[in-house]
Amino acid sequence: MTDRAPFTSVTSRLAKLVRDDVDTDQIIPARFLKATGRAGFGAHLFADWRASEAEFPLDSGDARGASLLLAGRNFGCGSSREHAPWALLGAGFRAVVARSFGDIFRQNSLKNGLLPVAIDDATHAALVAWEGEVTADLVASELRFGERTARFEVDAFSRDCLMRGVDELGALLARLPEIEAFERRQA
Amino acid sequence: MRVTGRSLFDKVWDAHVVTDVPGGPSVLYVDLHLVHEVTSPQAFDGLRARGLPVRRPDRTLATMDHSTPTAPRRADGSLPFVDDAARAQVAKLEQSCAEFGVTLHALGSAEQGIVHVIGPELGATQPGMTVVCGDSHTSTHGAFGALAFGIGTSEVEHVLATQCLLQRRPRTMRVTVEGRLGRGVTAKDLVLAIIAELGVGGATGHVLEYAGPAVRALGMEGRMTVCNMSIEAGARAGMIAPDATTFAYLEGRPRAPRGEAWSRAVLGWRALASDADARFDREVSLDASLVAPRVTWGTNPGLGVAVDGLVPTADQAPAGERAAWQKALDYMRLEPGKPIAGAPVDVVFVGSCTNSRLDDLRDAARVLRGRKVADGVRMLVVAGSQAIKRDAEAEGLAEVFRAAGAEWREPGCSMCIAMNGDEVAAGKLAVSTSNRNFEGRQGRGARTVLASPLVAAASAVAGRIQDPRELLP
Ligand code: SF4
Numbered sequence: 001m002t003d004r005a006p007f008t009s010v011t012s013r014l015a016k017l018v019r020d021d022v023d024t025d026q027i028i029p030a031r032f033l034k035a036t037g038r039a040g041f042g043a044h045l046f047a048d049w050r051a052s053e054a055e056f057p058l059d060s061g062d063a064r065g066a067s068l069l070l071a072g073r074n075f076g077c078g079s080s081r082e083h084a085p086w087a088l089l090g091a092g093f094r095a096v097v098a099r100s101f102g103d104i105f106r107q108n109s110l111k112n113g114l115l116p117v118a119i120d121d122a123t124h125a126a127l128v129a130w131e132g133e134v135t136a137d138l139v140a141s142e143l144r145f146g147e148r149t150a151r152f153e154v155d156a157f158s159r160d161c162l163m164r165g166v167d168e169l170g171a172l173l174a175r176l177p178e179i180e181a182f183e184r185r186q187a
Numbered sequence: 188m189r190v191t192g193r194s195l196f197d198k199v200w201d202a203h204v205v206t207d208v209p210g211g212p213s214v215l216y217v218d219l220h221l222v223h224e225v226t227s228p229q230a231f232d233g234l235r236a237r238g239l240p241v242r243r244p245d246r247t248l249a250t251m252d253h254s255t256p257t258a259p260r261r262a263d264g265s266l267p268f269v270d271d272a273a274r275a276q277v278a279k280l281e282q283s284c285a286e287f288g289v290t291l292h293a294l295g296s297a298e299q300g301i302v303h304v305i306g307p308e309l310g311a312t313q314p315g316m317t318v319v320c321g322d323s324h325t326s327t328h329g330a331f332g333a334l335a336f337g338i339g340t341s342e343v344e345h346v347l348a349t350q351c352l353l354q355r356r357p358r359t360m361r362v363t364v365e366g367r368l369g370r371g372v373t374a375k376d377l378v379l380a381i382i383a384e385l386g387v388g389g390a391t392g393h394v395l396e397y398a399g400p401a402v403r404a405l406g407m408e409g410r411m412t413v414c415n416m417s418i419e420a421g422a423r424a425g426m427i428a429p430d431a432t433t434f435a436y437l438e439g440r441p442r443a444p445r446g447e448a449w450s451r452a453v454l455g456w457r458a459l460a461s462d463a464d465a466r467f468d469r470e471v472s473l474d475a476s477l478v479a480p481r482v483t484w485g486t487n488p489g490l491g492v493a494v495d496g497l498v499p500t501a502d503q504a505p506a507g508e509r510a511a512w513q514k515a516l517d518y519m520r521l522e523p524g525k526p527i528a529g530a531p532v533d534v535v536f537v538g539s540c541t542n543s544r545l546d547d548l549r550d551a552a553r554v555l556r557g558r559k560v561a562d563g564v565r566m567l568v569v570a571g572s573q574a575i576k577r578d579a580e581a582e583g584l585a586e587v588f589r590a591a592g593a594e595w596r597e598p599g600c601s602m603c604i605a606m607n608g609d610e611v612a613a614g615k616l617a618v619s620t621s622n623r624n625f626e627g628r629q630g631r632g633a634r635t636v637l638a639s640p641l642v643a644a645a646s647a648v649a650g651r652i653q654d655p656r657e658l659l660p
Binding site: 019023025026033034035048049079081100103107111155168169176178179182 | 205206208210211212214216225226228229232233237253254270272273275276279321322323337338339340341342344345348349350351352353355387388391392418421423487508511514604605606623625626627628631632
């Protein structure tokens with residue numbers, strides 16, 4: 001993966017999909033995983049829910065064009081497919097705000113410049129009712145909407161990578177001498 | 188590094204930390220990197236873009252399983268791929284492995300199979316190792332006392348390039364299972380009970396250690412079934428301390444150490460078990476004797492009941508989960524408040540990295556021997572690897588399946604994931620030994636009931652969800 005645009009802050013209305021335990025098979029069904037590039041997955045985001053639900057929330061007028069997705073608890077549980085964040089990014093999302101995330105999805109998101117924002121229940125409840133714009137500010141590690149401000153946590157290393165728009169592989173490659181020394185000790 | 192009271196996890200983790208990035212994650216060394224066709228192509232392209240080699244091809248092992256057909260070759264020798272995209276994905280893996288010098292067990296090779304089945308089978312998975320793969324069920328390998336977890340494609344690239352990952356130390360949880368499993372109750376039922384207890388997100392951020400007499404009593408295949416589904420409770424990994432059962436399984440396998448090296452390895456492996464005073468961030472315990480054969484009624488692996496239990500009503504949902512339960516009930520169209528046994532079944536699938544090993548096939552055959560798959564039911568039995576397929580054929584199991592009217596197919600992920608041509612039609616109900624009953628997992632609109640091979644085979648015979656204990660000799 002090459003370097004990407006730095007992430008500092010995003011302001012947008014919310015697209016709301018307030019469901020718990022949304023698994024990656026819903027985010028991008030397996031039959032779309034045969035493509036061997038990173039592009040084109042956005043068109044298949046939530047493909048089966050979109051096709052089967054008369055009023056899928058992300059297709060409502062309010063949700064269109066939003067770059068922030070409000071989800072429920074344990075968003076992105078299930079498989080390790082990185083195609084899930086690729087699909088969300090491809091559909092125009094820059095951040096997902098949720099009560100919690102599946103571990104692998106969270107890691108995959110951070111590595112692709114999709115910001116996972118985990119918030120407390122009170123803030124979550126307020127956002128469910130909120131109709132205006134929301135700012136996800138990575139520099140301040142704050143979510144702001146109306147008069148409210150909520151802090152969120154992103155570890156210092158991932159935050160730095162996101163803000164500089166660099167890939168984590170660089171940090172690992174810089175450690176190669178230590179990795180080689182480790183291998184010599186192990187052998 | 189903690190000085191006293193280290194857990195199995197602590198010991199494996201500590202032994203693999205290359206260095207700590209100040210204020211950030213650890214650089215964790217990876218002993219074994221397993222690769223398959225779906226989550227690796229973009230990673231190999233990443234290496235090409237940077238002009239990097241695979242740093243340790245000797246620690247990298249590839250197979251093809253997800254997109255591969257499970258029907259035999261056509262008369263002209265060609266493989267019946269579901270579509271050109273699947274064919275191209277598999278071809279791309281072949282090309283990448285050839286280009287980067289990675290060992291590949293391709294279709295047609297005697298060692299091909301599901302990635303989490305062949306690692307242990309070849310003796311590549313060993314106690315105390317770190318094992319990763321671009322696949323969440325990598326947790327399977329924890330059955331050997333390895334720290335094994337799934338990673339995304341960016342991380343696949345990191346490991347290919349450096350043999351390391353940036354990881355934060357997870358929390359730990361010990362799941363102690365007292366007592367013993369009853370007749371007709373298997374490792375699958377146990378892990379479904381554990382997931383129901385913890386909830387699908389209950390172990391997020393944790394590595395699980397399974398312990399206690401009921402876990403010690405399991406063979407390696409049962410232990411793999413349990414560790415396999417750790418991710419379904421949200422855990423990155425599940426581990427079981429290696430013991431005599433582990434060593435007996437590994438000894439003599441192609442990639443296991445031999446002679447002097449074997450004795451030395453076993454000595455080291457014995458020291459991996461958690462110290463008596465090891466500390467865990469959380470502890471839970473379960474009584475195995477209270478676990479019945481289980482089936483799921485909902486759309487995640489945590490939503491299940493005993494096979495002789497009732498489909499719940501949405502009113503019984505825990506606080507805050509009523510809407511989710513209602514959605515699951517609506518999707519599954521099982522009758523709330525009624526016994527789940529007796530619900531009509533359309534498809535039965537025995538296979539997947541959870542339950543496609545020889546013991547699993549023996550269980551299914553135990554029920555099917557001398558019986559027929561019910562009219563109108565389609566049953567697929569898919570061995571996890573070519574080796575298991577050969578063993579099952581030699582043992583006469585394949586003949587039992589064929590005689591019962593089941594399809595005996597080529598190894599692969601098959602109907603676990605519905606991207607290779609094996610899938611359940613919309614609206615149909617499948618009893619499946621796989622690991623995920625998410626909406627559409629086995630095909631658009633497919634309804635999945637997770638179960639053990641015993642329950643699956645019994646349900647195939649009955650044509651409805653069936654308690655296997657009534658059919659066992
Ligand atoms: S059998 Fe299913 S869960 Fe296992 S690796 Fe294949 S697709 Fe994944």
